[in-house]
Amino acid sequence: MTTLTEVTDETFEDKVLNSNGLVLIDFWADWCGPCKAIAPILEQVSDHFGDKLSIYKLNIDNSPEIAAKFKVRGIPTLILFKNGESESSKMGLLSKSDLITFVDSYL
Numbered sequence: 001m002t003t004l005t006e007v008t009d010e011t012f013e014d015k016v017l018n019s020n021g022l023v024l025i026d027f028w029a030d031w032c033g034p035c036k037a038i039a040p041i042l043e044q045v046s047d048h049f050g051d052k053l054s055i056y057k058l059n060i061d062n063s064p065e066i067a068a069k070f071k072v073r074g075i076p077t078l079i080l081f082k083n084g085e086s087e088s089s090k091m092g093l094l095s096k097s098d099l100i101t102f103v104d105s106y107l
Contacts, residue, residue, distance in 0.1 A: 004042060007056040009063040015056060017084040022106055024055045027067055027077040034093040035076045045099045053103055082106055 007015050007025070016023050026042055028035035039057075046055045060067040060075060070079055070086065079089040080103065087106055094102070 004039075004046065004055050004057050007058050007063070007066075009065040012058070012063070012066045015054075016081055019054065019081065020083055022049075022053045022103065023081040024053060024103065025079045025081065026055065026057045027060050027070075027072045027075050027079070028057055029059060029061050029075055032075050038076050038093050041094070041096050041099060044096050045103065048096075048100060049103060052107060078102075080106055 004026070005015075016025060024042075024045075026035075026038070028038075042055055042057075046053065058066055060072060070089075072079075074091050076093065077089060077091045078094070078099075080087045088102070090099075090102060
């Protein structure tokens, strides 16, 4: 299993907006129970898609600018980017199969 990489306000543009392909951002916080519950599911989804999908975590407490820019109102929020453009988002705890279906629709 891979360990998901953290992005911050400082690294977001380089890792996400300048990326070619699909990138899924998990907006989360340490104090959020559902955020902790979705973490292993995101690891499994990362393993499932391999190099077809990059998944990054963004802690909203440490990087509030990006969360505000994308109007994140609740967490966990997952935003899918394709070639640097925000395509779609999901909020709340999702199952592995729901996440795979969500990503598959953009491949």
